[in-house]
Amino acid sequence: MPMMMLRGNESTAYAAKLARVKVIPAYPITPSTLFPEKVSELIANGEMEAEFLPVESEHSALSAAIGAAATGVRAMTATASQGLALMHEVLFIASGMRMPIVMAIGNRALSAPVNIWADQQDTIAERDSGWIQFYAETNQEALDLTLIAFKVAENENVLLPAMMGMDAFVLTHTMEPVNVPDQKDVDEYLGEKKINYPVLDPEKPATFGAFVFPEHYMDIRYSQYIAMEHAKSVIDDAFKEFEKKFGRRYSKVSGFMTDDAEVILVTMGSITGTARETVRKLRERGEKVGLVKITVYRPFPKEELVSITRNAKVVAVVDRNVSPGFGGAIFTELVASYNKEKRKPRILDFIMGLGGRDVKIENYEQVYDIAKKAKRGKFKEINWIDVDEEAVKEVEGSI
Amino acid sequence: MPMMMLRGNESTAYAAKLARVKVIPAYPITPSTLFPEKVSELIANGEMEAEFLPVESEHSALSAAIGAAATGVRAMTATASQGLALMHEVLFIASGMRMPIVMAIGNRALSAPVNIWADQQDTIAERDSGWIQFYAETNQEALDLTLIAFKVAENENVLLPAMMGMDAFVLTHTMEPVNVPDQKDVDEYLGEKKINYPVLDPEKPATFGAFVFPEHYMDIRYSQYIAMEHAKSVIDDAFKEFEKKFGRRYSKVSGFMTDDAEVILVTMGSITGTARETVRKLRERGEKVGLVKITVYRPFPKEELVSITRNAKVVAVVDRNVSPGFGGAIFTELVASYNKEKRKPRILDFIMGLGGRDVKIENYEQVYDIAKKAKRGKFKEINWIDVDEEAVKEVEGSI
Amino acid sequence: MKISRGATITEPGSTALEETGSWRTFRPVIRYEKCIRCMICWNFCPEPAIEKKEGENYPVANPKLIKMPVPVINYNFCKGCGICVNECPTKAIDFVREEK
Amino acid sequence: MKISRGATITEPGSTALEETGSWRTFRPVIRYEKCIRCMICWNFCPEPAIEKKEGENYPVANPKLIKMPVPVINYNFCKGCGICVNECPTKAIDFVREEK
Amino acid sequence: MFEVRFHGRGGQGAVTAANILATAAFLEGNDVQSFPFFGVERRGAPVEAYTRIDTKKIDIKMYIYNPDAVVVLDTSLMGKIDVMKGLKKGGYLILNTQKKPEEFPFKDYKVAVVDATDVAVNLGLGSRASPIVNTAILGAYAKAVGNVKIESILEAIKRNAPSRPEDNAKAALESYNRTILGW
Amino acid sequence: MFEVRFHGRGGQGAVTAANILATAAFLEGNDVQSFPFFGVERRGAPVEAYTRIDTKKIDIKMYIYNPDAVVVLDTSLMGKIDVMKGLKKGGYLILNTQKKPEEFPFKDYKVAVVDATDVAVNLGLGSRASPIVNTAILGAYAKAVGNVKIESILEAIKRNAPSRPEDNAKAALESYNRTILGW
Amino acid sequence: MNYEDMEFFAPGHRACAGCAAPIIVKWALKIAGPKTIVVNATGCLEVFSTPYPHTSWRLPWIHTAFENAAATASGIDAALKAIGKRDDINIIVFGGDGGTSDIGFQSLSGMAERGHNILYIMYDNEAYMNTGIQRSSSTPFGAWTSTTQVGPSKPLGKEEFKKPIADIMAAHRIPYVATANPAFLPDFKAKIQKALSIKGPKFIHTISSCTTGWRHDPSKTIEIMRLATETGIFPLWEIENGDFSKIRITYMPKQRKPVEEYLKPQGRFRHLFNEPEKIKEIQRMVDEWWARFEVKS
Amino acid sequence: MNYEDMEFFAPGHRACAGCAAPIIVKWALKIAGPKTIVVNATGCLEVFSTPYPHTSWRLPWIHTAFENAAATASGIDAALKAIGKRDDINIIVFGGDGGTSDIGFQSLSGMAERGHNILYIMYDNEAYMNTGIQRSSSTPFGAWTSTTQVGPSKPLGKEEFKKPIADIMAAHRIPYVATANPAFLPDFKAKIQKALSIKGPKFIHTISSCTTGWRHDPSKTIEIMRLATETGIFPLWEIENGDFSKIRITYMPKQRKPVEEYLKPQGRFRHLFNEPEKIKEIQRMVDEWWARFEVKS
Numbered sequence A, B: 001m002p003m004m005m006l007r008g009n010e011s012t013a014y015a016a017k018l019a020r021v022k023v024i025p026a027y028p029i030t031p032s033t034l035f036p037e038k039v040s041e042l043i044a045n046g047e048m049e050a051e052f053l054p055v056e057s058e059h060s061a062l063s064a065a066i067g068a069a070a071t072g073v074r075a076m077t078a079t080a081s082q083g084l085a086l087m088h089e090v091l092f093i094a095s096g097m098r099m100p101i102v103m104a105i106g107n108r109a110l111s112a113p114v115n116i117w118a119d120q121q122d123t124i125a126e127r128d129s130g131w132i133q134f135y136a137e138t139n140q141e142a143l144d145l146t147l148i149a150f151k152v153a154e155n156e157n158v159l160l161p162a163m164m165g166m167d168a169f170v171l172t173h174t175m176e177p178v179n180v181p182d183q184k185d186v187d188e189y190l191g192e193k194k195i196n197y198p199v200l201d202p203e204k205p206a207t208f209g210a211f212v213f214p215e216h217y218m219d220i221r222y223s224q225y226i227a228m229e230h231a232k233s234v235i236d237d238a239f240k241e242f243e244k245k246f247g248r249r250y251s252k253v254s255g256f257m258t259d260d261a262e263v264i265l266v267t268m269g270s271i272t273g274t275a276r277e278t279v280r281k282l283r284e285r286g287e288k289v290g291l292v293k294i295t296v297y298r299p300f301p302k303e304e305l306v307s308i309t310r311n312a313k314v315v316a317v318v319d320r321n322v323s324p325g326f327g328g329a330i331f332t333e334l335v336a337s338y339n340k341e342k343r344k345p346r347i348l349d350f351i352m353g354l355g356g357r358d359v360k361i362e363n364y365e366q367v368y369d370i371a372k373k374a375k376r377g378k379f380k381e382i383n384w385i386d387v388d389e390e391a392v393k394e395v396e397g398s399i
Numbered sequence C, D: 001m002k003i004s005r006g007a008t009i010t011e012p013g014s015t016a017l018e019e020t021g022s023w024r025t026f027r028p029v030i031r032y033e034k035c036i037r038c039m040i041c042w043n044f045c046p047e048p049a050i051e052k053k054e055g056e057n058y059p060v061a062n063p064k065l066i067k068m069p070v071p072v073i074n075y076n077f078c079k080g081c082g083i084c085v086n087e088c089p090t091k092a093i094d095f096v097r098e099e100k
Numbered sequence E, F: 001m002f003e004v005r006f007h008g009r010g011g012q013g014a015v016t017a018a019n020i021l022a023t024a025a026f027l028e029g030n031d032v033q034s035f036p037f038f039g040v041e042r043r044g045a046p047v048e049a050y051t052r053i054d055t056k057k058i059d060i061k062m063y064i065y066n067p068d069a070v071v072v073l074d075t076s077l078m079g080k081i082d083v084m085k086g087l088k089k090g091g092y093l094i095l096n097t098q099k100k101p102e103e104f105p106f107k108d109y110k111v112a113v114v115d116a117t118d119v120a121v122n123l124g125l126g127s128r129a130s131p132i133v134n135t136a137i138l139g140a141y142a143k144a145v146g147n148v149k150i151e152s153i154l155e156a157i158k159r160n161a162p163s164r165p166e167d168n169a170k171a172a173l174e175s176y177n178r179t180i181l182g183w
Numbered sequence G, H: 001m002n003y004e005d006m007e008f009f010a011p012g013h014r015a016c017a018g019c020a021a022p023i024i025v026k027w028a029l030k031i032a033g034p035k036t037i038v039v040n041a042t043g044c045l046e047v048f049s050t051p052y053p054h055t056s057w058r059l060p061w062i063h064t065a066f067e068n069a070a071a072t073a074s075g076i077d078a079a080l081k082a083i084g085k086r087d088d089i090n091i092i093v094f095g096g097d098g099g100t101s102d103i104g105f106q107s108l109s110g111m112a113e114r115g116h117n118i119l120y121i122m123y124d125n126e127a128y129m130n131t132g133i134q135r136s137s138s139t140p141f142g143a144w145t146s147t148t149q150v151g152p153s154k155p156l157g158k159e160e161f162k163k164p165i166a167d168i169m170a171a172h173r174i175p176y177v178a179t180a181n182p183a184f185l186p187d188f189k190a191k192i193q194k195a196l197s198i199k200g201p202k203f204i205h206t207i208s209s210c211t212t213g214w215r216h217d218p219s220k221t222i223e224i225m226r227l228a229t230e231t232g233i234f235p236l237w238e239i240e241n242g243d244f245s246k247i248r249i250t251y252m253p254k255q256r257k258p259v260e261e262y263l264k265p266q267g268r269f270r271h272l273f274n275e276p277e278k279i280k281e282i283q284r285m286v287d288e289w290w291a292r293f294e295v296k297s
């Protein structure tokens, strides 16, 4: 298991190679383009055997991936932002057709205005699409979670596509030491791709993508919903098996110094590390603060999140996304996860780091201050951190 | 103000005519195609003056609408389901560029599997897009809300696009008596389109859609978020003014027999009427049940919903959509709306009517039964109504 | 099984279980005495509701044709479009209103 | 104003406030004595960093040309691509390393 | 509330019939709804359409499962399609046929018949091969059910008919007069 | 934690330099990160790249605002760009120049210089017009800062250099030897 | 092997009586045989042939969306290649004119450019029929559709010319492009056969009458398509490798019939007969197209 | 009026030193003059010219997305028509080869078919440059790009031929299609002028060297583009109304130079010089194209 210095996009390219992906249709878009570039290089050098399809749009990239997956082979693609948005229609189709495609995302802000930097609006806006969603904190995680994504997606109790998000540049273009597993171990972990379901095959003709009437549609949607529920335990198992094989531990939600924490930060993706560092700093100052990192966002880890945050006084959710007219998605779903609970902590939403605005230790300190004050009295639910309120006021009038 | 027998799509076509829309790019898709058809007819007959653009895809339909709106003219389009999904990328662009476009949606299930019947997954999946969202219960509402949508979208404190959803077939293809306002009244209501912002004009060259760095992107997103907040009161005002002029009353959220209700149903769109009828029936039996209809879903009427449901014991939310891995969107956001409240009713989610599954009185009675039982003891949060559990079990194993 | 995962259908050609004869208001009737077994009707039937059968047991326009396959209409599927009637070069197919 | 609604920009051509001369490692220098004022450099400068100026105050290769406009490099913008140097038909433009 | 179901074939105008009936009832001050079966039926395939009529505001927006009346534009459908499905006991069945009401075995229902095809063809509405009977049959409806006046049907036809409103109105009127009630 | 910022121009290889430094430090058992300034800089435009080095696991993933060392591949940038921005007091400034350390007015900093251009050009790495100095300058870094050994730099170059690893390694070594420390 | 006596497309589908699309499909599949994978764009054919839980297809068949049939097929091609099964399996795409010439055109163009070994058949009923006869780029000049309504302000119906999709595909310089007409069955079959024998992207543009949208009696389907070619409005030709100079006319009408004979029986052109000069314009355009070939003969 | 001395495109933009795109833009705008609205697809030009809060454009300019410039422009055309301002304003679209020939091709084709009065200019730098030199359909045969990497298993770079976009647009039978080259400035200017004088959709395909992606010295930009035409690789022509038989060659090289002269200075073709037969193949293709014209002369 050699350590290599890899950028996030290279991590996922190596994951594709190790998973022995057969078809890779892709379309360039910053910040995910390094993925097809690396794949093209590995193929040109004879290090990887796969068909690389330089399609004419992301819509076609995912469509081609479905075509390929329908024949039973492993298919993967990568994209970001506008590219993912252009796939929107096809995302629902891939999951509805139960195609276990894996896709690496370089999480990037959506237009307009056009901006190529990190936030998670692109994948969050696809939370209804029926795809499993993983988020990486580091390039090591990017590689590992991509392999795990195949394991989960192809599980016969699941058969759903999965995306693996990594923040633009902060992961995609940042080089870090990555432990690249041995082919043999990956082969053992993933196993031969089992195909005990119909595929496109002249020997056994089947029809895919039929026209479904009200008589059946809802039941089929329900069965897809159930498959996503199944994914919950399948993911846990895949994490366990991964740990056994490779020694690296994952869980849908992981806590850091949460036990006695009165304020808990919740983060997802690359901004977690800086939050962890902040928590350390604050702890040194004697602050009772903890951190929860979300690694799996779909299916949403309701129970896990509630159980890890329930004893806090205040939960400060960091959303690198926003739904205008409501708030951040993680915040919304975390609050909703408390529906059945008798009591819940105060939950505050912090919109941060949109469009590549750097998320710094001082920003987290600010978050902590607001959260701490919110232990009692009135509080503001949706807080935009590190924005220029004056500039906005000038444009929109009152705030 | 003549009464006409109109289908939903014709209602919105008349609204376009009355709003003196100048550019209508559209692409056919069931169930919204009657809209461009009617527009084409009105133009051919000389009853309407507008440029109708039969574009080659919905992506282009909305793109052309942006181009048109950028010159300052009124632009409108209509679509549904796959068509809306294909616009996903452009939806965010239209709102980010602050183009006050109005779009009529024939709410229809998303592929896969392909199905042309009613549910609201298509628009709900666009709740992050920065568009204002109205939902009609009847064809009269479809017409009125389309006019109101222009009023709100073009308000200078808002300048955001708006969509108006009406359920597939149940509204789009159903004929009902509709009061079609006089042109003069509509002219007065909407006023001349005020353009006190930059437009594409060689006399005053401006640049639209520039490349924005992390330095400014988040502030611009924040300003868009603020505009959506402003829409809340602007919508209230537009409703009031509408009532004054046309005598028909609208509000973001409207209650029916909620005052003393222990169980409150929450619905949106065409399924509300049958719910209302069910409430009447149940009231006759002495059941303390009420109904809340949501007319504006974005911005989400948090305060209004909380204040109207807070005294119930159980709130039964009907979601004609589902986010696999979580639940229905209205449910999720309603629960989240209670974040700041000390106490909240029990809130249950009922996934119903996907892909055109008819939503009948007996289904609502079933919902009521489940909700009533949930007043105390354990309860199930996400309930799929009128699905074939056995069939699903056979396919997915356990449920 | 009432539904299938991803709505995949594994029974090829199963619309043949769904008869479309009810759509018909007119019925094409081959008068084999006039039929020259050119199979043009078979070529063009869109359902396809015309089957190619061994011809020996059917009336024949010309004894030389007896070994040739013959078109037989399957009324379970024939929608009564009339293409066969229109295209038959010998006008061998009558088109009669279905009984009410 | 730090931002604008919808990120619209109402100051046309304002990149001219952003100088790109810092990009240059080599500097084109027109030797007017050789310049025939053909304006080919002006045609092809991509910035554009070459301006057309009244020519009377500039040295001239041929007195007949004195009334003709002359190309003048605006070093605030010239990125030092060297196209003008390469295209000049009389090799009138030198290309010198910027001082370190 | 009074609910009506129409049976016809794709292209025969059952949907228009439902719309005209709704318009007629609306003209008499009722609230109404009319809608097609929400399907993808192609030309020639059996189709359904519906009308709801009420003196009060109609709130419900579900399908019609138990109609008060069923109107069949093309009785060749009857062998293949269960046109009686859900029809309320004592409900109306209005058929386009040359037969007599007695010839149908529907004891518990009120059967009314008219040869709408003959009426339509005589007025040149379609051909005998594909007659357009949707307006004619409404005359029979008015006569049989009586909850909308024939005058309203005529007026509604003038407003709704895709072409030749006069002849279509005539067809309705003539059918009205030729309708045979089986009860 | 030790943080380094590189200044160069688009196309000059500042990003590769940051990567090579990270690799070298990694080879010595450190945790490392290297990344470009996340921009859209075109060829010729001033660019930045960064390396983070720590003996402990590096958690943070924010920009580097207060580097411990700044490396300037092309001093022609210095008039136009504030290469000193945020550099910690007492931090290192490593410059590719023919000048002497004393000629720079940076009292509070440790200035080291090397004529990396000369080294690179002598080895045929790029032309005098556009020399490729990214490997050469790393020799100076090793000499000046000393938190990575020159051997590690040489090894990292061999693993990372897009082409001609040997000559690039030589360049680093020669620079190492020619570096003049200003303190 | 000859599979002409086998039916790979089952009856019981829900096409309108008299629809030409199933005729096209059944013949294409009889020529292709069982080792074929079919990809279908959304449209009438897809909807009427797969009423879940039933299917008319006796071959592997897939539909994903409206605009991406060629991309889906590209993925299949790549997958078969990757697992070494590419040579013995045909991939055939069926798309309507809307799904091909408008919304699916980009993915088709991409498939062509990348050189996938796929036969794309566009069945051209000259409008969006599945959604109810809306104008497509393939709708002919002067045709009524539900979005090119005819009325006092718009007496003409469609005001633009039919997009010359086969020419455009030929301009992509792919190995084989042809126009076809099932009413000319031997020619039709030969073209499918030929296309399948060539490696790389192939495109066949076949006319496909729609009784509902063209507004003609269902029994006239073949007759009217025959007239399309006999009047010269829909000429039959093939072009290899984009060499327009070597276009081969595969059916030369003895004596071209006047375009009226084609237009008259179709309700969609009825209004044109109030504007005879428009019909002359159509005749003129057709004559112009043929000038090149008829002069020679 | 003549606006040649005015600059509608300001300096201070962020293009690489030596990029050809600004040369194209500045000249197109000088010809079009101030009554012009510009639409831009996402790509290098868009990114380098509008670093918010600054813009290089002195004319009204809009960018919405990558694949929809032609559709955005169509909406502007319709709006100007609706308010009666159509006649005196030019609409010019600039799109890169990716934004035009790949992902934006469908919206372009739709714009052409609907007959919008718009001049579409594709600046062809033969790859996706903004994202770092990935293969597009317009990348020439044999070129290295970052997604047609060269290595033992793929010695060739791009294996497919350049998509003949101008031919394809001509096959749409729009009023005016031309290829252009800013190195041949008078011809370039004349084509812009002519295109703007014609009503309806116009398409100009101009070569646009990218020093970064083609891997040549920035100073050689014009020189290399000149060689593209002098070697016959990028011929200059125009076609009106899709009449290929009346193609007009607007620059006839006296003596075509060997293709090597064009390929040699570009790093992206370096590997080809290990495979001389591939270079011969390129030469052969170029010769074939020209055969038709040179025979005549």
Ligand SMILES: Cc1ncc(C[n+]2csc(CCOP(=O)(O)OP(=O)(O)O)c2C)c(N)n1
Binding pocket: B028, B029, B030, B058, B082, B083, B086, G041, G042, G043, G044, G045, G066, G067, G095, G096, G097, G098, G099, G100, G125, G126, G127, G128, G129, G130, G131, G136
């Ligand atoms: C993105 C998207 N837009 C619109 C539709 C709706 N739609 C489905 S089929 C169809 C028409 C198909 O027309 P064509 O391709 O010509 O085939 P035809 O139905 O005429 O056979 C349309 C508009 C869709 N399914 N997806």
Ligand SMILES: Cc1ncc(C[n+]2csc(CCOP(=O)(O)OP(=O)(O)O)c2C)c(N)n1
Binding pocket: A027, A028, A029, A030, A058, A082, A083, A086, H042, H043, H044, H045, H066, H067, H095, H096, H097, H098, H099, H100, H125, H126, H127, H128, H129, H130, H131, H136
């Ligand atoms: C839907 C979508 N996919 C991908 C991108 C990423 N992207 C932006 S510009 C660009 C390349 C542009 O290439 P081209 O059109 O050839 O113009 P160039 O940059 O070469 O001038 C790409 C791939 C995007 N913005 N949107």
Ligand code: SF4
Binding pocket: C028, C044, C045, C046, C047, C048, C049, C050, C073, C077, C078, C079, C080, C081, C082, C083, C084, C085, G018
């Ligand atoms: S009438 Fe039509 S469907 Fe019936 S057999 Fe003849 S061709 Fe076939």
Ligand code: SF4
Binding pocket: D028, D044, D045, D046, D047, D048, D049, D050, D073, D077, D078, D079, D080, D081, D082, D083, D084, D085, H018
């Ligand atoms: S070197 Fe380049 S940028 Fe500078 S003036 Fe010459 S052409 Fe213009």
Ligand code: SF4
Binding pocket: E042, E043, G014, G015, G016, G018, G019, G020, G021, G044, G045, G048, G125, G129, G130, G209, G210, G211, G212, G213
């Ligand atoms: S509408 Fe036209 S194309 Fe569609 S099934 Fe009917 S006849 Fe065929």
Ligand code: SF4
Binding pocket: F042, F043, H014, H015, H016, H018, H019, H020, H021, H044, H045, H048, H125, H129, H130, H209, H210, H211, H212, H213
């Ligand atoms: S990458 Fe190429 S096209 Fe883009 S700005 Fe640089 S030279 Fe121009």
